[in-house]
Amino acid sequence: MCGTLTGLVVLDAVMASINGGKDVCCGPAFDAIACKTSMSLATRATSVFQVVGGIASILTIPMIGRAADIYGRKPLFVLTFLCSEVPALALVGVTHFNFSVYVYFATSMLLQMVPALSLFLLWINDCTAPEDRIKISARFEAFKSMEGIFVPLMVKVINGELTVSLIAYLRLLEMMIALCCLKESFQPRSTRARHALSQTWKAVKDVWRDVPRLCSFKATRSIFLLGFFATGTGLATISILFPFCKARFGVSRQTFSLLLIIQTASNAVVQFCITPRLKRWGLRCIFATGLACGAANLLAFMLSPSFSVLLGLATVAGFGSMGGPAFQTLMMDFVDSAATSETERGALLATLLALQNLFVVLMPPLYQAIFSVFVSPSMYGGRLMALPMAFGVFCQFVCILVLLRLSPEVFYPSSSSANRSLTS
Template structure:
């Protein structure tokens, strides 16, 4: 692969950043419930808070992802990459210090604001950096390796969460996020920019080279914010790009709903705790690491991104379907094993998008797609949070258990409430 030394530093940065973020994920539901609803395994307020945070972060990301992508086209990937890496440190420090109710709400407010940039900023700029340094024919392999690195970070972070105490999780996550920012600043080399890097075909900032030099001194950052009209032009520039955006939106709409509510559903349904959450995530991410590090580089150039995208989308459907009808505690573990194919959709979708635009539009294009997925994250809580809170409430109007209907599971005590200290058989 071209520029392997340059790309290896990017992979290390992405690994450390995601390792820190995913290390905290299994512990967040327990911390949230302990702060909002002490002593309970079911809490509608916690679900609504999570959904609200996801929606606000999504609204901000709709604007910020195209913006930082477009700014990176002009000012370089490395400079812009430092912003989400530094912002990610702040909320992690709060929970590393204390996890009392007041500290939780401080973390919640800071995380909601910083997530507007950190939620997709690192990925957006990493994808644009790869597109700068890898030829079109090898991008599907490179994007697959990047997704494999992310999955490997998920495995490492989840395994660390499985072994560490809650207090240690946030302390280690803080240290790793700091190391990620320092490592990137020291080792990552900036992508060589072309002379006309400030001339964006979509935005038409300058008509000629002479005008561009003069305009670049006068145009402020606010001038570089892509308008909805600019995004619409980009979507119209290619039918393939438009279809990719359509797929990205609906796929993210479903995935965001699952991510926001699944852990709370498993906690209420089977009394899962931090260790069980980590086990389920670990199974999924190990499969994702294998598929993206091995299958994508080998099969991608042979069968094409479109085929692998279809496989990933179908695996995602099966995963959500079996989670939704889970009739026993082992079902989420079995469903997570589909992680071997579940995470194929994202890198293939990004690879398809990267081939539809020019070299000076990679940041804007990747930011546009991430902005669309962020918009799906805004809509998703409006659908799933009230529905999940309704069904998981103690006074739920009905017990939704589709698995009981499909598999004729007639054990009537399945709907009975269990004591919170019951052990979970994995």
């Protein structure tokens, strides 16, 4: 729940630190030139720290997967939520005790280095049959979308510094829920601490040994690269949506929260009610439909003449999220077919997610850097700020064309073919 809340608060905190505590993009201190200049600086600073944390996470995610195979899933969940509390406390220090905003940026890299998504996918992989994964993945995405409904409501009701304190309390609540309510889905290899530590050290030494094996399967390599690129493009365009609306329409985070509520409610409805009923379409069709709808959303948002029109378009934006569960299901199916034993599933899935994270981490800062250039008043007065979204539309359509040319066998990885390719 805290991811959306933090995203809404941090941008305002950075903008305020640049402008002496004032929000120059809305309210009585509005200044169009200062707003665009500050937005350029803020997005540039954010992108730099995201790149640094992302590069570190590419090394740590496979280690987290191997540790989950050694110790079980639940201890790693607790570690993930414990790490998430550190940047939340740093954000409290920024707003309440005048800490530098760079303290938050430095500690937020922990969230990228120990991500919860890989552990949730492992948990789904452990607990579900292959034919149920698209449904469970879609419902998992639906529940994730619920934060986009409740959190913006809290932002509209609870303003100012209390919102930041709420983040810290919610992070603590997440950790307590994981500790007390989450059931272990995988029995660890050994309960002996010395043996577990030796296995962890061995995992650190050969953490990337699965990459050449995964890349040796040509057909799967193509679909994974496509999925990684499409996922990175989608997250990159989402990362500039709030700065885009703030710079173009002068909206505050309270006003933007209404857009988030509508859009994520649409996501939840699509993922909970529609995507699970499309299993007969096949993973390729669901994936392609999600890409096409995502491109249409970006095009509509880019051409929207006012924020009110954006609110109307957000009611159907959820169809652009259909591709996520399909690609997650494909990764889990491949891990099942490629793993030679149950104790390799965490390592293989984590390696795939680390490769995906290479795109997820690098592409949002790239788009933010491009946006920071085109929103600057020196670049035609900031009139070209929508160009990063236009580039995202182009990338999504390229992904659709490549997806439709892939062999159908890619979307149904068989155990024999995958194992042959990985052991050859």
